[in-house]
Amino acid sequence: xxxxxxxxxxxxxxxxxxxxxxxxxxxxxxxxxxxxxxxxxxxxxxxxxxxxxxxxxxxxxxxxxxxxxxxxxxxxxxxxxxxxxxxxxxxxxxxxxxxxxxxxxxxxxxxxxxxxxxxxxxxxxxxxxxxxxxxxxxxxxxxxxxxxxxxxxxxxxxxxxxxxxxxxxxxxxxxxxxxxxxxxxxxxxxxxxxxxxxxxxxxxxxxxxxxxxxxxxxxxxxxxxxxxxxxxxxxxxxxxxxxxxxxxxxxxxxxxxxxxxxxxxxxxxxxxxxxxxxxxxxxxxxxxxxxxxxxxxxxxxxxxxxxxxxxxxxxxxxxxxxxxxxxxxxxxxxxxxxxxxxxxxxxxxxxxxxxxxxxxxxxxxxxxxxxxxxxxxxxxxxxxxxxxxxxxxxxxxxxxxxxxxxxxxxxxxxxxxxxxxxxxxxxxxxxxxxxxxxxxxxxxxxxxxxxxxxxxxxxxxxxxxxxxxxxxxxxxxxxxxxxxxxxxxxxxxxxxxx
Amino acid sequence: xxxxxxxxxxxxxxxxxxxxxxxxxxxxxxxxxxxxxxxxxxxxxxxxxxxxxxxxxxxxxxxxxxxxxxxxxxxxxxxxxxxxxxxxxxxxxxxxxxxxxxxxxxxxxxxxxxxxxxxxxxxxxxxxxxxxxxxxxxxxxxxxxxxxxxxxxxxxxxxxxxxxxxxxxxxxxxxxxxxxxxxxxxxxxxxxxxxxxxxxxxxxxxxxxxxxxxxxxxxxxxxxxxxxxxxxxxxxxxxxxxxxxxxxxxxxxxxxxxxxxxxxxxxxxxxxxxxxxxxxxxxxxxxxxxxxxxxxxxxxxxxxxxxxxxxxxxxxxxxxxxxxxxxxxxxxxxxxxxxxxxxxxxxxxxxxxxxxxxxxxxxxxxxxxxxxxxxxxxxxxxxxxxxxxxxxxxxxxxxxxxxxxxxxxxxxxxxxxxxxxxxxxxxxxxxxxxxxxxxxxxxxxxxxxxxxxxxxxxxxxxxxxxxxxxxxxxxxxxxxxxxxxxxxxxxxxxxxxxxx
Numbered sequence: 001x002x003x004x005x006x007x008x009x010x011x012x013x014x015x016x017x018x019x020x021x022x023x024x025x026x027x028x029x030x031x032x033x034x035x036x037x038x039x040x041x042x043x044x045x046x047x048x049x050x051x052x053x054x055x056x057x058x059x060x061x062x063x064x065x066x067x068x069x070x071x072x073x074x075x076x077x078x079x080x081x082x083x084x085x086x087x088x089x090x091x092x093x094x095x096x097x098x099x100x101x102x103x104x105x106x107x108x109x110x111x112x113x114x115x116x117x118x119x120x121x122x123x124x125x126x127x128x129x130x131x132x133x134x135x136x137x138x139x140x141x142x143x144x145x146x147x148x149x150x151x152x153x154x155x156x157x158x159x160x161x162x163x164x165x166x167x168x169x170x171x172x173x174x175x176x177x178x179x180x181x182x183x184x185x186x187x188x189x190x191x192x193x194x195x196x197x198x199x200x201x202x203x204x205x206x207x208x209x210x211x212x213x214x215x216x217x218x219x220x221x222x223x224x225x226x227x228x229x230x231x232x233x234x235x236x237x238x239x240x241x242x243x244x245x246x247x248x249x250x251x252x253x254x255x256x257x258x259x260x261x262x263x264x265x266x267x268x269x270x271x272x273x274x275x276x277x278x279x280x281x282x283x284x285x286x287x288x289x290x291x292x293x294x295x296x297x298x299x300x301x302x303x304x305x306x307x308x309x310x311x312x313x314x315x316x317x318x319x320x321x322x323x324x325x326x327x328x329x330x331x332x333x334x335x336x337x338x339x340x341x342x343x344x345x346x347x348x349x350x351x352x353x354x355x356x357x358x359x360x361x362x363x364x365x366x367x368x369x370x371x372x373x374x375x376x377x378x379x380x381x382x383x384x385x386x387x388x389x390x391x392x393x394x395x396x397x398x399x400x401x402x403x404x405x406x407x408x409x410x411x412x413x414x415x416x417x418x419x420x421x422x423x424x425x426x427x428x429x430x431x432x433x434x435x436x437x438x439x440x441x442x443x444x445x446x447x448x449x450x451x452x453x454x455x456x457x458x459x460x461x462x463x464x465x466x467x468x469x470x471x472x473x474x475x476x477x478x479x480x481x482x483x484x485x486x487x488x489x490x491x492x493x494x495x496x497x498x
Numbered sequence: 499x500x501x502x503x504x505x506x507x508x509x510x511x512x513x514x515x516x517x518x519x520x521x522x523x524x525x526x527x528x529x530x531x532x533x534x535x536x537x538x539x540x541x542x543x544x545x546x547x548x549x550x551x552x553x554x555x556x557x558x559x560x561x562x563x564x565x566x567x568x569x570x571x572x573x574x575x576x577x578x579x580x581x582x583x584x585x586x587x588x589x590x591x592x593x594x595x596x597x598x599x600x601x602x603x604x605x606x607x608x609x610x611x612x613x614x615x616x617x618x619x620x621x622x623x624x625x626x627x628x629x630x631x632x633x634x635x636x637x638x639x640x641x642x643x644x645x646x647x648x649x650x651x652x653x654x655x656x657x658x659x660x661x662x663x664x665x666x667x668x669x670x671x672x673x674x675x676x677x678x679x680x681x682x683x684x685x686x687x688x689x690x691x692x693x694x695x696x697x698x699x700x701x702x703x704x705x706x707x708x709x710x711x712x713x714x715x716x717x718x719x720x721x722x723x724x725x726x727x728x729x730x731x732x733x734x735x736x737x738x739x740x741x742x743x744x745x746x747x748x749x750x751x752x753x754x755x756x757x758x759x760x761x762x763x764x765x766x767x768x769x770x771x772x773x774x775x776x777x778x779x780x781x782x783x784x785x786x787x788x789x790x791x792x793x794x795x796x797x798x799x800x801x802x803x804x805x806x807x808x809x810x811x812x813x814x815x816x817x818x819x820x821x822x823x824x825x826x827x828x829x830x831x832x833x834x835x836x837x838x839x840x841x842x843x844x845x846x847x848x849x850x851x852x853x854x855x856x857x858x859x860x861x862x863x864x865x866x867x868x869x870x871x872x873x874x875x876x877x878x879x880x881x882x883x884x885x886x887x888x889x890x891x892x893x894x895x896x897x898x899x900x901x902x903x904x905x906x907x908x909x910x911x912x913x914x915x916x917x918x919x920x921x922x923x924x925x926x927x928x929x930x931x932x933x934x935x936x937x938x939x940x941x942x943x944x945x946x947x948x949x950x951x952x953x954x955x956x957x958x959x960x961x962x963x964x965x966x967x968x969x970x971x972x973x974x975x976x977x978x979x980x981x982x983x984x985x986x987x988x989x990x991x992x993x994x995x996x997x998x
Contacts (some may be wrong), residue, residue: 009797083557096556103550105557202557208797238561238799317797320589324554328659342595342657369591369792378794 003028008074008168008222010120016075017061022062022073026055026117026422029075033119033166036494041141042151042161043133044080045087046120052076058115068208069227072097072115076186077170080121081128082108082213083202091204092124092154094137095325095332095353105202106237107171107213107230114229119167122157126355127322128155128178128206133429134418135357142414143186145452145491149411152427154206159186164494170216175206176310177407177431179214180443184406187445187487189223189472190216192431195438196241200225207314208239218241218488220444220473224252229463243463246440250467251454255473257291262471263399268430273408275451281380281405283364284446284456287478288403290473298399299332300391305384306433309360311425312368312381313436318358319365360421391435396461401471404430406443406455430457440465444472445487446479453487501674503757507749508681510721510756516683517729518676518748519718522694525637525711526569527704532636533560533603540710545661552665552706554598559798562587566667567610569703571804571812573623574611574632576697576819583804585610587634587796592789596639596659604635604670607792610802616697617821618689620682622835627690628674639664639995671705675729683719683752688745691715695741696820696842703915708739715744719751721759730755731765735779747772750779787886820847827851831860844872845882849889856893866892870910874917887916894923907980908932934983938990941974941982945990950975967991 003025004010014020030048037043057075064101083089083101089095104112111118125135133141133156141156143149144164151160155172159182162170172179174192191214198213205211215226227248234240264285269278289295327349328342336349354362368377395402407427417423434441436461439459456475460467477485480486505513514812531538534551574581588606614629640663645655671694679686695706695713706713720732733755735747750772755765769782818826827847828838841847846867867882871892875882895912898904901984902928904912915926929935948970949956958966967988974987 083555089556091556099556101550101555101557103555103558201559204556205798237559239797316794318599320591320792320794323591323593324556324598326593326595326600328595329553329598330555336515343593346593366792369794371790371792374792374794 004032004165006168007219008071008217009225011074011168012070012072012225016068016070022055022058022117023052025073026051026075028236029119029167032358036164037166039142039147039494040144040160040164040166041139042077042122042157042166043094043120044090044123044138044157044165047087050086051117051119054112055117058117061115065243069114069229070225071169072434074116074169075119075167076111076116076226077120077122077156077158077167078108078111078118079158079171079173080124081173081204082171083204084108084118084121087121089121089204090138091128092126092133092136093140093325093353093355094230095349096204096330097137097332099331101202103202106199106234107161108202110230111171116169116229119161122161122170123156124157125154125178126358127204127318128154128173128175128211128363129318129340129357131177131181131424132412132414132417133157133203133353137355138264139158140414143411144414144494145187145411149413149452150185152185152321152411154178154182155190156182158216159183159190160187162186162218163488163491168218169222171213171230172216173203173206173211173213174431174435175210175212175314177428179216180431180441180455180457181407181427183216184445184457185411185453187453188216188218189220189442189444189476189493190214191223191227191442191465191468192434192440193227193231193465194241194246194440195435196237196239197245197440197463197465198231199237199240201234201236205317207317208321209317210310210314212435212438218486219257220442220469220476221249221252221369222269223442224248224469241463246463246466248469251470252473254470255477257288257293257471257474260401260467261399262288262293262295262404263395264295265303265395265402265404265430266297267301267303267354268404272426272429273405274410274449276456277405277409279406280447280449280454281359281403282457284475285476291474291478293471296399298395298402299394300388300402300433301385301386302391303433306388307425307429307434309381309384309388310428310432310436311364313385314334314359315365316368316378316381317365319362319369322354322358322362346494357421385436388433392433392437392439392459392461400460401464401467402459404444404457404459406430406457410449410454434459438462440468441470442472444476446475447487448490499550503761504753505756505760507753510752511681513680513724513760513781513899514721514752514756515680515724515726516584516748516752517720517722517732517842518673518679518683518687520673520676520687520690520733520744521716521718522671522691523707523714523716524573524671524698524704525713526566526667526669526786527712528563528565528569528667530564530565531565531665532634535664536665537566538666542662544658544662547662548664552598553661554600554719560603561798562799562802563667567802567804569667569701570610570632570634570705570814571809572671572816573703573815574614575816576701577611577614577616577629577632579611579614579629581611581804581809582608583806586801587799588793589796590635591792592653593923594638595657596641596661596663596664598639598661602635602638603796603799605633609633610804618691618693618860620685623682624812625676625679625686625689627676627686630672630674632669632671635670637663637668639686670943677682679784684745684748687717688746691741691744693820700817700820700823702817708741711739714739717744717747717751719748719755720765721752721755723759730759733765733768733770733779735770735772736782740774743774745770745886746777747779750777754779776855804855822845831864841868844868846872849892852889853892853896856890858893858896863892863895864898866896866909866913868964870913874913885917886919887913891916891923898923898927902983902986903927903934904932905934905980905983908934932981934981938986941987942994944974944977944982945970945994949979949991949994956995959992959997962997964997966993967997
């Protein structure tokens with residue numbers, strides 16, 4: 001049976017029915033990784049034997065009659081920002097090269113509990129700062145649609161792994177768009193849950209008030225299954241919401257837009273948007289209307305300020321979060337030759353261990369928090385955040401969901417924006433508002449623009465995660481009918497057919 | 499560094515008026531740390547009470563300890579503060595190896611408790627110390643600098659860090675400027691620290707042991723010329739670790755700053771260290787080159803919003819506070835102001851009260867703790883409460899006295915035995931054979947012998963000279979090495995000689 005290419009729900013059913021074993025499924029995906037990851041470079045760490053051992057344990061649990069969830073035995077690629085006791089965790093940074101955490105992230109533990117088999121750790125922009133994986137200390141991952149292009153970022157290893165059929169599922173974290181943007185540019189589904197809906201415990205922090213773990217999958221239902229498997233209240237995370245996980249799987253199965261009001265964000269169109277991206281977006285809106293949604297245009301005037309506010313808040317928080325990397329307790333240590341003070345060792349380690357983008361943001365944030373500048377920068381940015389929240393609230397009085405293109409452009413060529421941080425930052429233009437306010441938002445494929453995938457972003461109120469799955473699944477079903485199958489079927493083959 | 503010219507204290511006070519400010523850090527005695535579940539016991543092997551959270555490992559997150567918040571609210575209420583309805587933690591950012599995250603979770607412009615006061619008494623006069631704020635933070639780890647002569651980082655060969663202390667809940671209590679205390683300034687500072695320690699101890703939220711660092715004072719002192727309207731520049735003397743040092747540090751800073759100012763110099767705003775041995779302060783880092791802490795609201799924690807019901811519950815649960823208690827015991831124990839002060843200063847209130855609770859009368863309980871036991875504590879150089887004897891044991895000794903089994907002289911021997919680790923009072927009495935001889939049979943035999951040995955005296959008594967019995971009682975006491983019940987001996991002697 002051809003196992004690679006099957007979705008998570010389908011694999012889960014085959015496993016539950018005993019038609020395949022977790023070991024067989026894991027082996028198939030490990031073989032796929034061995035065949036294509038030299039080109040895709042999605043993974044930072046793969047340990048075949050350790051993965052097969054995990055798979056065997058799942059088979060044993062099943063054989064012992066243990067009640068297992070729908071994803072037991074399904075393989076997953078895990079972003080290298082989540083701590084794992086049995087694999088190194090680097091957050092894409094040289095400063096953590098080889099670090100073996102003594103504890104599992106809550107999400108890692110929940111994946112294990114649910115019987116998911118972790119294939120390895122995926123590449124990412126250093127400390128999740130970037131939109132392309134070009135900021136990884138360990139090289140750039142490739143977009144399976146065009147190996148010369150970026151797979152998005154920061155969770156680019158995770159998007160590339162799923163789009164290249166190396167794994168049916170992967171995890172990501174979304175601080176300014178780091179799940180949705182890579183999903184959009186690789187033609188897969190990526191979801192940023194409501195802030196606090198998924199635990200941050202064991203997620204190496206970039207910006208604490210924004211970081212949100214979420215799922216990647218090749219279809220909406222699979223994403224919902226993974227979302228449900230690892231979400232829910234975590235007493236180890238004070239910002240974790242106490243409310244039950246919204247019924248996301250049920251919503252993904254429902255897949256309709258009957259009676260829903262859809263708002264098109266007026267501000268996210270026009271200059272800077274590639275014509276192909278705009279065209280696919282407009283077709284998706286028409287499609288929603290044809291499916292029975294009531295579409296209106298909605299203005300969110302303060303969304304325009306989201307990007308600058310984000311680039312004050314996120315660097316401010318990161319400047320503090322990354323202070324702990326000081327060579328004293330773990331990670332890289334430079335210059336400790338017995339002649340230098342702790343202070344000098346800290347400085348040398350940080351100079352060598354952090355990449356340029358991380359340093360840029362630490363400097364930005366340090367400046368923005370400085371005495372005398374705080375009110376003008378950090379303080380003002382927080383006020384903008386409140387205004388954006390009000391825009392969302394006003395919009396959700398008129399509509400049930402908001403839609404926009406996920407990104408203004410399709411995947412750009414590797415190197416194109418590497419020396420232009422502002423151009424790079426624009427990749428997150430449409431995704432950032434939902435981070436600043438904690439809203440739920442998903443990206444689903446909406447077609448190709450010049451042969452490259454474009455994404456449709458669907459945003460819902462806080463704790464309205466089920467709503468974006470419902471709409472996303474409806475769009476997916478209608479588009480796949482139109483395309484005669486998933487968008488990824490149109491992607492070029494990575495290996496020659498035998 | 500030039501040697502500072504010190505000005506004589508009285509001269510300094512004649513020219514300058516001191517203004518004080520005291521910041522006190524108190525480690526709460528919660529079972530677990532502020533933001534994780536690690537134990538908090540003092541004196542454990544280094545780095546054994548640690549976890550990913552208090553080590554600040556990548557990915558770890560803090561979760562607030564509710565017991566610590568309850569503790570600080572108790573302190574705030576006892577200091578007559580308002581407990582705010584909503585406030586946040588903030589990050590204080592600076593690099594130091596004993597700070598696992600290189601920021602400290604603290605509070606900045608939104609403290610939990612504000613606007614309180616504490617009344618203290620110095621030589622019969624009451625001073626009202628205004629409390630600016632009481633806020634919650636986490637303690638840092640502890641650095642040990644090895645190889646240098648000073649124990650400070652400068653000159654050390656290497657340093658070790660113990661993170662057991664990192665993340666222990668720490669309450670910071672900040673006074674408003676304390677003015678118009680004149681030459682009493684050092685005493686007021688000490689009285690404030692003493693009263694605060696008593697208050698916190700009475701709440702049961704900390705053991706407030708200055709020598710172990712669970713209470714630490716930073717003392718700010720500035721001087722202004724008498725009659726001036728504007729305050730001078732202050733110095734901040736850090737980590738003053740005993741009540742006596744609080745007093746000495748203030749005094750020393752007054753003398754030093756007065757010397758600087760009268761030489762036409764300028765007091766530098768700086769951190770200073772107090773040295774127990776010399777009683778003097780030396781310069782630490784200058785605040786003028788101080789770092790910018792880049793405070794901002796802690797995004798890993800949600801705001802604190804203690805409900806009014808909870809605060810009311812905590813208020814209702816507060817124990818009797820030291821000031822009220824002092825008023826009560828003064829009345830109940832019938833003490834003069836001076837006697838009360840002695841009892842309080844000796845740290846004997848709890849001990850006496852507990853002794854009374856175990857059945858002793860107040861006067862006797864006070865007598866033993868304030869005389870015999872205080873003397874022994876002083877001899878051994880320990881706090882009264884640290885003597886290896888319990889109020890229950892003191893009450894037991896007093897009960898034996900009341901029952902006529904011991905007299906005061908023997909009781910002192912019992913205390914000696916208990917303090918020497920020979921066991922409880924009953925064991926010491928038995929082992930040392932200290933019982934008052936009141937058994938008539940035994941006593942009778944001794945008396946018979948004494949009468950036989952002192953026939954002339956006995957004859958006088960028989961002849962009606964009852965006053966001469968004193969000599970025979972003395973002989974009986976001598977023969978029993980003080981263990982006889984003198985009263986009973988007298989009765990028996992008179993009985994035997996037909997003089998009763």
